[in-house]
Amino acid sequence: MTERVHESTIGAQSRMITVEIMGRPYSVPDGLTMLRAMWYTGHEVVRGAGCLGGFCGACAATYRTKDDVRLRNTLACQMLVEDGMSFFLNFSYYPNRKSIYDLDQISDPKQELFKIYPEASLCRNCNACTEACPQGIDVRDGVWKAVFGDFQKVSEMFMDCVMCGQCIPVCIADIAPNHVALYASRAHGARLTAPPQNLTRRVDEIRSGKYTDEWKKILSMSEEELKAAGQPSK
């Protein structure tokens, strides 16, 4: 194995650039992700790092590049720094309301949306949620689809959602779009989709004891016998 590169310098190029982290300028090598730039400049990151693979949303960050007026959101474990960029980890600890619901007790999941998240129907189409999404999801459209009861489409559109919550604070109608979508998606799966027959059949077979005798035999086998029994048939 080659000598391990220090985590804070993985991807480092020889060119040094200037970035601003929480308002303070630092010189860092080009080629670092935002998180690595933080480690490189001596920041102990506790909150603000999670799976480090772009799936958990813990490292939600807000940044601006040099000649742009616009603030953008991203995932700091994935995003590369560039010269003149300014950023901070925004932690995304928004104390938004998450409705509590029991999927089993709901009679009409589509109507129930208006009780669980009544504000969902108040979307004013400003599109800020879509602009805020680091995953490129058409969030605004998803909220409307949920309101109109197309839960299946919502579930497909939000499969990429890492629940980073960047869509929440920007909403002028006080909607938490990711939670609206998650409700719609769960309701679609749990209540509006027929149970898969192949799975039901297998569960019933197991319950009826179809494999019981075979298990008795297998669990009394020696390692050698298990090895012989386990050769795949061609």
Place this chain on the structure above:
Amino acid sequence: MDVIAESKSKVIHERDERRKQTVPIQSPEERDRLVRAFHPDYKKEEYHKIQTGPNAGERTVREVAELLESDSPVPADLDLTPQYRVDVLVVGGGGAGATAALTAKALGADVLLVTKLRMGDSNTVMAQGGMQVAITEDDSPVTHFFDTLRGGHLKNDPKLLKVLVEEGPKAAQWLIGLGVLFDRDESGNLKTKKGGGSTKPRLLTCSDYTGLEIMRVLKDEVLNQRIPILEFSPVVELLTDPDGRCSGAVLKNMDNDQFIVVEAKSVILATGGSGRLHIEGFPTSNHYGATGDALVLAYRTGAKLAHADTFQYHPTGAVFPEQLAGALVTEGIRSDGGHLVNRNGKRFVNELDTRDVVAASIIRECAEGRGVKTPAGRVGVWLDIPMIDLLLGEGNITKRFPAMVRQFERYGIDIRKEPVLIYPTLHYQNGGVAIDTDGQSQTQGLFVAGEASGGLHGRNRLMGNSLLDLIVFGKRAGAAAAQRAKSVPAGKLTLSHVTRFQKELEKNGIKPKRIAPIILPDYVRRAEIMPAAAAKQ
């Protein structure tokens, strides 16, 4: 760069040739030889003898040995008056922890879930390949059992394994009932895909977001069930009663460094694996907090570990671009027909052999000069992803691997058009704290579920069995822990097992090299590793 471009063009040019070719699965003897020669688990110089505790005399990698024979971060005179008194303390906010908490809560237990990072920030969210459940007509739990056993080199605990495969279908049903959307075919049946080392297709998937979809739903349900959660509060030591039974835990609030004492009738460790120990210097696909905490915490209480010397190096970790080094390229790519190709454009292994065999063969190719060197000095072989669209039709990569497309797109690489360079990455702790079928460790009152536990997977986990493991055994541990909480009184809280362990270390003349659990890897740059150019500025 020229070497890369030249090799890449060979990959593209030899596609038609490779399509016609089948690479046979090697015989058990050949596979064994290959693994022994090239798999990191067999690198003798990396292995040290454990001298203290229940596994004394066995060998494991230096990183784990140092973790086990470490000092406690908790002062012996800590005031152990509990701030929380609960029936069941669940430690870990990934899939196993969430499942255990939901199960215990459903059985009426008073549950507290504590986790090092945020709820859900785990390896579970990154699981892309799918979850193995034997549901097709010509498949059965028994076939699943034998596939797993072969993958684990027959070292799996058969009792645990039988539970896994037999309760798999019910586990999938439970998830669907919570709203998890597994991919379906036109008739509404669950779609299945074939995973490495499996003789039948039995991977259930949610495109390449299987783990994310499961975790999103589980976390939401934990919130719906109003289970209290303490985030950024890892367990730094377990507590035992005078008879050695587990009676609670000490947590650390990472925001203010204060200790929190919890009294619990049952404790479930679901803290995942240890990739961030960077065993043998490998990069890892694991999350930030994967530092093997359960191993050391349980070990100090006297619980034995199983297969603590074997790790899974996922065959396809990215090596280029450098920023993605160690990040996972899902096995689903190979399930759907992606080829592994060496520098000369040739295939060298059956892509759907078990992970240890495929990883060992990649290491062999690179060690023998048939790898491609990246500008940053890493070496790897090609994973020819565009082959999938050639085999299955245009658009399939986009549809099946949206997460992968997105990840590489960020660096200007279109995986629908070009192959990517990969090398094995430290992915999974095959072993862990030994458990019985209730998830109970050798320490009474201490349960372990998911990657933290050991015995189920033998010496090599079959792909797709991890998601299933954490649901099946998360449920088992949650149920047994809740049951126990009904029948036992709260125990006295002491650190006597820690004192005892430290005396044993001393007796063996071991000077601990670290304080553990280590909580987070130390990635902050220190002066000595500062490049000269940067130091001058």
